[in-house]
Amino acid sequence: PDRRAGGENQSKFVLRINDFSKKRAGERHNKLFWNDGHWAGIGIHYSGLITNLGKLKLPDHLQCLSQSAKSIGVTLNPVDLTLLKSRRFGLITGLGFEFNNEEQRIRLQKSKLFTCYLNVPLLVEFQMGRHNLFYVNAGVVGGWRMGSHTKIKANDPNLNGKFKEHGSMGLRNFHYGYTINIGYDHFALSATYYRPTIFKEKHGPQVQQINIGLTLML
8 A cells, every 4th residue: 555655646746847858848848939029128329420321422511521440339228128939020219228329520610529328228029040149129219308518629829729518509418210120039130210300400411320330139
């Protein structure tokens, strides 16, 4: 009788282990269908000024805004959140900071405009491949301008030295645009086009901003 009781207990113990193994396998199987969304990360981009997407070159009267290679910006996106998901598709949002440097070089001076925005996206993501490591997400992003300043370096008999000014400079307080990320695993090519002009009407050149760069997804 003791041996039979021991045998029954052993059978139950093995059965429970088998059930647990099936559950773990199911979790691993589900995980393969959808990875976390891709927004949180650190990126570097070139901040370009254009008149519109159909005409990337600035007109003659705005050639003073032609930019140098130092017009480099940084994005810091600490948070992303998956709102909806299925096997291949997901709807994600998040929170991020965007720092832009638009630097112009003209005959006697260097002029730089710095802006900082708090951004929130709404993206649709499609994942593909055996482990869903390839992905494309696209959608809209909106942001609030947290700060801005200009910095000018002049070398001229009438104006010489470095000058820095904080303020709105006629910039819009909010911006919105369209963004896309195409990547594999932790790396992505990123592009964002902001539809409104960066300056308010009659407060500055009517140019738009486009960012193109690389992002390390976390």
